[in-house]
Amino acid sequence: MTVSNREEKFKTGLAEAKNALQIEADAVLKLKKELDGSFRKAMELIIDSQGRVVFSGVGKTGLVAKKLAATFSSTGTSAFFVHAGEALHGDLGMIRAGDVVIAVSNSGETEEVLSLLPSLRRIGVTLIALTGDSSSTLAEHADLVLLADVITEACPHNLAPTASTTAALALGDALAIALSSYYGFTPEDFALYHPGGSLGRKLLTKVKDVIKIREQNPVVKIETTVREALFRMTESRMGSTSIVDQDGKLRGIITDGDIRRLLEKSADFIDRPVKDYMTVDPISISPDKLAAEALQIMESKEINDLPVVEAGKPVAMLNFQDLLRAKVF
Incomplete structure (x- = not known):
């Protein structure tokens, strides 16, 4: 031919x-x-x-x-x-x-x-x-x-x-x-019959299921120094820590990214109270919410960590990579 x-x-x-x-x-x-x-x-x-x-x-x-x-x-x-x-x-x-x-x-x-x-x-x-x-x-x-x-x-x-x-x-x-x-x-009915599929994971997997992957809950008190907050992040191998008041209620969050940006200007802040640099009243999620909802929040807000809160108190820190490991996407 x-x-x-x-x-x-x-x-x-x-x-x-x-x-x-x-x-x-x-x-x-x-x-x-x-x-x-x-x-x-x-x-x-x-x-x-x-x-x-x-x-x-x-x-x-x-x-x-x-x-x-x-x-x-x-x-x-x-x-x-x-x-x-x-x-x-x-x-x-x-x-x-x-x-x-x-x-x-x-x-x-x-x-x-x-x-x-x-x-x-x-x-x-x-x-x-x-x-x-x-x-x-x-x-x-x-x-x-x-x-x-x-x-x-x-x-x-x-x-x-x-x-x-x-x-x-x-x-x-x-x-x-x-x-x-x-x-x-409904989509929930569909997920019930497809628990092994991606839709099943999206509609059946909850935040409380995903936080078991890492089981970390970095928390510091509001009067803690930035240095101590950084140490807490390092210990937990998380990129952020929740900041709570004397009653243990979530008041803020600080991330390693926040600290790096501060270091570009000066290192004088490192021993100052973390409350001066935290993000106040951060977005959070409850453990009973769908993991897919957490994923949507993290993608839309472009954040890697999301405090998991129950009765106003942080019980875990959800990491974006854990959602990927759980195949919630």
Whole structure:
């Protein structure tokens, strides 16, 4: 292959890629325009059901069904996936009366899916067909049809499932989000089901969890000298110290940065009371606040340390690096 031929093939491939994206985008937009009462009816069937939501399919649409089951579950609608082929060999036992089964098949003629129909009827489920053909066998035997038909596949030969799987996936996602909205699913609910993810950490990790990393609480009295405050910072390996009154209530804070800036002018202050140089009534946070809130404060104020206060008294010093170690970002 010559260099020019190779370059021409790359250009052709890029053109096909753009065309594929356009076809799939058009397929999704077509769904938006054609969304009708059957979509609301699907919501009602699921909301009013006393059972679970079960997705089933094989092949590429089986993968779509499996993904949709995961999306439903993570957005507030309990669901699981049963492979249609495995269902024919015992996994139908996972399905019970009252469940809503969403069978995914673009053609609506998938043999394994159709073979489930008699058993599903005997079990007593509600059957929703997510298909690209409203006149298919699956559609005819379903209680409700969610139509995800496409004009053409993105494949240049109109063979490989591409636009059709995208359409089915998008329509299923839309149903999951509509149900999530109906149930009033919150970010906190999402975090509950995703404790290991970044959002889970943001919404579940509290300041009191993060301060355990370092467990430092540098504090000096208001009459303490700047020198002693600096020693306290050094001992605690923190970049600041809280300054309290005789009752132990937070009155100020001084940082190593403050001291360095003072040293640029003179060293005469080092044995003077820290109260003369502290930042009065500094911003603070309670241990029960979300760590993400502390991160937002520290980023917006451009500070590295934040006093953690309970009943007006400092109980810890939160360091920015500890938030990063806790992966609260």
